[in-house]
Amino acid sequence: YWTAAWLLTMAIANFGPKFFWDSNDLMTIAAIGLNLLIGIGMIVANKDHLRSLDEMHQKIQLEAMGLTLGIGLVVGLAYSNLDIANIVSFDAEIAHVVILMSLTYLATLITLTRKMR
Secondary structure, three states: OHHHHHHHHHHHHHHHHHHOOOOOHHHHHHHHHHHHHHHHHHHHHHHHHHHHOOHHHHHHHHHHHHHHHHHHHHHHHHHHHHHHOOOOOOOOOHHHHHHHHHHHHHHHHHHHHHHHO
16 A cells, blocks of 8 residues: 555656646655655555565565665666767666666566576
8 A cells, every 4th residue: 555655746846846736846845755755655555575584585685675675786887888979879867777676576586586496
């Protein structure tokens, strides 16, 4: 539920200024603040969930998260450097790194879960 709430507030913070409140800075700041607070709640809920898992599932999650963080950081910074050096013809967007990290996490979870069976 926390993840869904965070996703909803992220959408509101991103699309609200354009579609709902016509670039009102106060409303935008409030939406981003709410998203940040819900995000903190999501982190705490995920931490509690991880603690409730058995050792094998904790290990799978830890490995998936560690690999995702490493790939996201290394590839994301290399991607940013390519943009800064004007080697790629488009702007490096954070959304591209988020997609990479999401796919890495999902693929690692599936692979490790199958491996541990």
